[in-house]
Amino acid sequence: MTKLDGSVASPQDPRFLSLAALATDLAGQFALAPLLEKILRHTLTLLGCESGSICTVDELAGTYRKEVDIGVGCLSGKTFPLDEGVTGEVVRVRRSVVFDEYADVRGGHISTDDRGRLHGVIGVPIRWDGGIIGTCVVFSTDPGRRFTTDDVTLVELFATHAAIALANARLHALAAEKESDAAIMAERERVVRDVHDTVGRGLATVLLQLDTAERELRGTGDPSAALTSARRAARAALIETQRTVLGLGPALLDGRSLQEAVALELAWVQSTSTIDTRLVVAGEPRALLPDTARQLFRIVQEALTNVVEHAGARSVRVGLVYGTSHVTILIEDDGVGFDLSGTSGARTGTTAHGLGLQGLAARARLLGGTLTLDSTPHWGTRISAEVPYAASAPTNLRSRWRVLIVHERAVVRAGLVRLLGQVEPDLQVVGEAANAMEAVEAFQLVHPHVVLGNLDLPRIDGAQLTSYLRAIDRDAAVVLLIDSFADERVRAAAQIGAVGFVENDAEPGTLARALVAAARGDSLIPAEFLSTLSTPPGSRLADSLTAREREVRALVEQGLPDKRIATELHISVKTVEKHVGAILRKTGAANRTTLAGLAARVS
Numbered sequence: 001m002t003k004l005d006g007s008v009a010s011p012q013d014p015r016f017l018s019l020a021a022l023a024t025d026l027a028g029q030f031a032l033a034p035l036l037e038k039i040l041r042h043t044l045t046l047l048g049c050e051s052g053s054i055c056t057v058d059e060l061a062g063t064y065r066k067e068v069d070i071g072v073g074c075l076s077g078k079t080f081p082l083d084e085g086v087t088g089e090v091v092r093v094r095r096s097v098v099f100d101e102y103a104d105v106r107g108g109h110i111s112t113d114d115r116g117r118l119h120g121v122i123g124v125p126i127r128w129d130g131g132i133i134g135t136c137v138v139f140s141t142d143p144g145r146r147f148t149t150d151d152v153t154l155v156e157l158f159a160t161h162a163a164i165a166l167a168n169a170r171l172h173a174l175a176a177e178k179e180s181d182a183a184i185m186a187e188r189e190r191v192v193r194d195v196h197d198t199v200g201r202g203l204a205t206v207l208l209q210l211d212t213a214e215r216e217l218r219g220t221g222d223p224s225a226a227l228t229s230a231r232r233a234a235r236a237a238l239i240e241t242q243r244t245v246l247g248l249g250p251a252l253l254d255g256r257s258l259q260e261a262v263a264l265e266l267a268w269v270q271s272t273s274t275i276d277t278r279l280v281v282a283g284e285p286r287a288l289l290p291d292t293a294r295q296l297f298r299i300v301q302e303a304l305t306n307v308v309e310h311a312g313a314r315s316v317r318v319g320l321v322y323g324t325s326h327v328t329i330l331i332e333d334d335g336v337g338f339d340l341s342g343t344s345g346a347r348t349g350t351t352a353h354g355l356g357l358q359g360l361a362a363r364a365r366l367l368g369g370t371l372t373l374d375s376t377p378h379w380g381t382r383i384s385a386e387v388p389y390a391a392s393a394p395t396n397l398r399s400r401w402r403v404l405i406v407h408e409r410a411v412v413r414a415g416l417v418r419l420l421g422q423v424e425p426d427l428q429v430v431g432e433a434a435n436a437m438e439a440v441e442a443f444q445l446v447h448p449h450v451v452l453g454n455l456d457l458p459r460i461d462g463a464q465l466t467s468y469l470r471a472i473d474r475d476a477a478v479v480l481l482i483d484s485f486a487d488e489r490v491r492a493a494a495q496i497g498a499v500g501f502v503e504n505d506a507e508p509g510t511l512a513r514a515l516v517a518a519a520r521g522d523s524l525i526p527a528e529f530l531s532t533l534s535t536p537p538g539s540r541l542a543d544s545l546t547a548r549e550r551e552v553r554a555l556v557e558q559g560l561p562d563k564r565i566a567t568e569l570h571i572s573v574k575t576v577e578k579h580v581g582a583i584l585r586k587t588g589a590a591n592r593t594t595l596a597g598l599a600a601r602v603s
Contacts, residue, residue, distance in 0.1 A: 032067070032165060032166070032169040033067060033068065035165045036054045036067050036068045036162060036165055036166075037068045037070070039054070039136075039158055039161050039162050039165065040052050040053070040054050040068050040070055040136070040158075041070065042158065043136065043138060043154075043155060043158040044070065044071075044138065046154060046158075047122075047138055047140075047147075047151060047154065047155070049138050049139065049140050049141075050070075050071045050141060051070060051071030051072040051118065051138070051139040051140075051141065052070055052071065052136070052137055052138040052139055053066050053068060053069040053070070053075075053136075053137045054066075054067050054068045054126075054134060054135070054136050054137075054162055055067060055087050055134055055135050055137070056133060056134045056166065057082065057087065057091060057126075057132050057133055057134050057135065058082075059082065059091065059131070059132065062081060062082045062083070063079050063080065063081060063082055064079070064080055064082055064085075064087045064088070064091075064134075064135070065077070065078070065079045065080075066078050066079075066080075067134075071139070072110060072114045072117070072118060072139060075109070075110075080109055083107065084106060084107030084109060085105065085106075085107060085109055086099075086105055086121055086123035086135070086137045087123065087135040087137065088106070088107065089105065089106065089123060090123045090124065090125050090132070090135045091125070091132055091135070094125070094132070095125065096122070096123065096124040096125065096152050096155070096156060097121075097122075097123045098120075098121065098122055098123075098147050098152060099120065099121040100119070100120055100146060101119055101120070101121075102115060102118035102119060102120075102121050102139060103115065105121060117141050118139045118140070118141060119139075119140050119141065119142060119143050119145060120139070120140035120142070120145045120146060120147050121137065121138070121139055121140070121147075122137065122138045122147050122151060122152055122155050123135055123136070123137045123138075124136050124137075124152065124155045124156045124159045125159065126159045126160075126162050126163045126166065127159075127163060128163045128166065128167050133163065133166055134159075134162065134163070134166060135159075136155055136158060136159040136162055138155055210226070210227075210230050212226040212229075213226035213227050213230065257285065257287075257288075257293075258288055258293045258296060258297060258320065259279070259281055259285060259320055261293075261297050262279060262297065262300055262318055262320065263279055265297075265300060265301055265304060266278075266279055266304070266316075266318060268304075269304055269307070269308055269316065273308050274314075275307065275308065275313055275314065275315060275316055275333075276314065276315040276316075277315070277316055277317070277318075278315070278316075278317045278318070279317075279318050279319075279320070280317065280318070280319045280320070281319075281320045281321075281322075282319065282320070282321045282322065283321055283322030283323060284322055285320075285322055286322055286327070286389065288327065288389070289389075291366075291367070292327070292367055292387060292389070295363045295364075295366060295367055295387075295425075296327070296329050296367075296385065296387065298363055298422075299329060299331075299360050299363055299364070299371070299383075299385050300318060300329060300331060302360060302422075303331040303360070303383050304316065304318075304331065307331070307333045307335060307381075310335075310336075311333050311335025311336060311337075311380075311381065312335045312336045313333040313334050313335030313336075313380070314334055314335075315333065315334055316331065316332065316333040316334075317330075317331075317332045317333075318330065318331050318332075319331075319332075325388055325389060325390075326369070326386050326387060326388050326389065327386075327387060327389060328384060328385065328386040328387075329384070329385050330382065330383070330384045330385075331381075331382070331383045332380065332381070332382045332383075333380050333381055334379075334380040335380055335381065336377065336378055337375045337376050337377045337378055337379050337380050337381050338375050338377060338381070360383065360385070363385075363425050364385045364386075364387060365425075366400070366425050366426075367387040367388070368387065368388050368390075369385060369386050369387030369388060370385070370386055371383065371384070371385045371386075372384050400425070400426050400427060400428040401426055401427050401428065401449045401450065401515070401516060401519035402428055402430040402446065402447070402448040402449045402450075402519075403420065403427050403428065403429050403430065403448055403449070403450055403451075403452055403515060403519075404429075404430065404431045404432075404433065404439065404442055404443060404446060404448040404450075404451045404452070405417065405429055405431070405432050405433070405452050405453075406432075406433045406434075406435075406436070406438075406439040406451060406452065406453035406454060406457065406462075406465065407432075407434070407453070407454045407457075407481075408434050408435060408454065408457055408458055410434070412454075413432045413434075416429075416452070417429045417432070419508050419511070420511075420512060420515070422508075423508045423509060423511075423512045424512035424515070424516060426516065427512065427515055427516065427519075430446045430448055431445070431446045431448065435457060435458060435459065435460065436457055436459070436460035436461075436464065436465040436468065437460070439451065439453065439465055439469070440465075440468055440469065440472070443469055443472065443473075443476070444472065449477065449518075449519035450477040450478070450479060450515050450518040450519045451465075451469060451476065451477065451478045451479070452479050452480075452481070452511075452515060453465055453466075453478060453479070453480050453481070454480070454481050455480045455481060455482045455483075455487065455489055455490065455493065456483075461489060462478075462480040462481075462482075462489070462493060462498075463480075463489045463490075463492045463493035463496060463498070465478070466478045466480070466493050466496045466497060466498045467496050467497075470496060470497045474497075476497075477499050477500075477518040477519060477521070478493075478497070478498045478499065478500075478518075479498070479499065479500035479501070479502060479514050479515055479518050480493055480498050480500070480501050480502075481502055481503075481504055482501050482502070482503055482504065483503070483504055484503070485501065485503075499517075499518045500514040500515075500517065500518045501514075502514050521546045545582075545583060545586055548569075548579060549579050549582055549583050549586075551569060552565060552569070552576060552579040552580060552583060553583050555568060555569075556580060556583070562576045562577055562580070
């Protein structure tokens with residue numbers, strides 16, 4: 001083996017042994033953390049050092065995580081902001097860095113006692129697919145040690161090995177996700193079969209009744225009874241199909257009052273748990289507007305689901321109070337409760353599952369009402385929603401964001417409609433389409449705020465659909481469902497003007513946030529992906545800036561700090577920071593300096 005200085009190493013040289021062991025390690029089957037530790041230990045051995053770390057970087061979140069930490073600190077598994085430490089400096093300058101003394105590192109988080117023992121430092125980026133996914137850092141405890149260019153080259157070599165290890169770990173995770181996707185697809189196919197059978201049975205019943213009505217018309221009989229039966233059968237078939245597709249119980253509000261629907265829901269609670277239930281109705285019951293009854297029932301349904309799944313309650317009481325101008329629904333349980341600050345408490349499911357508290361409050365706001373919650377750990381929870389009878393919305397209630405869904409599978413479209421209705425009441429699905437041509441017609445008809453499409457649409461895919469819609473309306477906001485950002489069509493769609501991408505296995509909340517952001521004129525595209533697009537100045541992404549964002553951009557390009565911009569525009573500093581973040585995402589600029597450079601190139 002040839003050393004970095006050109007001499008030949010003996011087979012017994014520690015550096016030769018380290019490299020040979022590393023090759024064996026990389027060829028073996030190891031979990032990520034042990035393999036990274038082996039790579040780091042080999043690096044330290046070859047440099048004659050005892051301390052170092054390997055970190056993973058999340059530039060989008062602005063953080064880095066210490067995966068392995070040897071010799072100093074013992075901070076493995078801890079996460080830190082990306083504006084401090086050796087890793088922060090590496091990401092900031094986008095290259096390897098060397099410090100003669102650790103004391104020169106800005107914002108280092110190592111304890112004071114350990115800092116005094118550290119002197120020379122090397123930090124190199126771990127790169128993959130054009131981005132920085134981590135760093136490898138080596139510390140020297142020798143006051144006289146000065147790291148050289150050859151040392152940096154050696155650490156960069158080991159950083160390449162670390163990149164391979166990280167990439168392999170991600171590939172294994174992706175393979176596991178694919179296995180999960182296959183299971184999901186199998187379940188979807190089962191649902192399709194069930195739907196087919198359900199629809200078939202329902203239509204057969206309807207046709208038999210229509211045949212009876214036709215015979216009555218040809219004779220002297222009255223077809224009214226047969227037509228009524230056909231109508232009843234069609235409605236039952238529709239309800240049963242919806243239950244099969246969406247996993248719902250019966251449409252409890254169909255032909256029933258809110259009181260009756262709540263009573264049936266409480267019966268469901270008793271049938272699925274040992275919880276005692278009670279329904280109390282006060283005041284003179286009044287007919288409610290359909291949307292009022294629906295939203296109040298959804299609040300009750302979600303609250304009771306949380307009680308059954310998370311509260312550990314012995315009893316639950318639902319109250320329905322009809323006042324002179326408002327109707328109030330109350331749900332009380334004697335369960336474990338939770339901490340309203342959200343930082344502790346046993347009943348985490350209230351915020352982590354289903355609608356969550358924000359979704360419940362949003363439903364009340366949609367009706368011009370309010371929702372209050374009182375909960376104490378180990379003393380139960382009380383939710384109260386009060387809404388007016390009148391149809392008029394409150395003055396602070398704006399229109400809901402209109403969404404057009406484009407997907408070739410009817411089952412998926414139906415699932416998305418239900419999911420969005422539960423997770424984000426501010427979103428309203430106003431149309432569905434099975435292919436690009438239907439989508440173009442629907443877009444011109446319903447004028448949605450945002451289009452949610454599938455990248456894998458048949459014949460004309462999501463990227464081409466984006467092009468068609470942008471040709472009709474240059475401000476058309478399109479969010480695409482994708483399998484992976486590695487798909488070249490994702491790059492094409494982004495360059496055409498798609499403003500958001502959501503992976504098919506994303507959480508419902510992630511999808512809802514992407515749609516709301518797109519409807520508001522923001523672009524939710526991961527920074528590491530956006531940086532690969534080489535978007536030229538004046539591109540559609542930059543053109544999608546709102547009027548306020550253009551004002552903020554102009555002041556940023558003048559070099560003004562956030563506080564000065566806030567004063568100039570009479571807005572808060574926090575709002576300025578949000579606008580700057582949106583501008584950087586939309587223009588593809590990595591930072592303020594790059595943004596100013598783009599402006600100079602345009603001028």
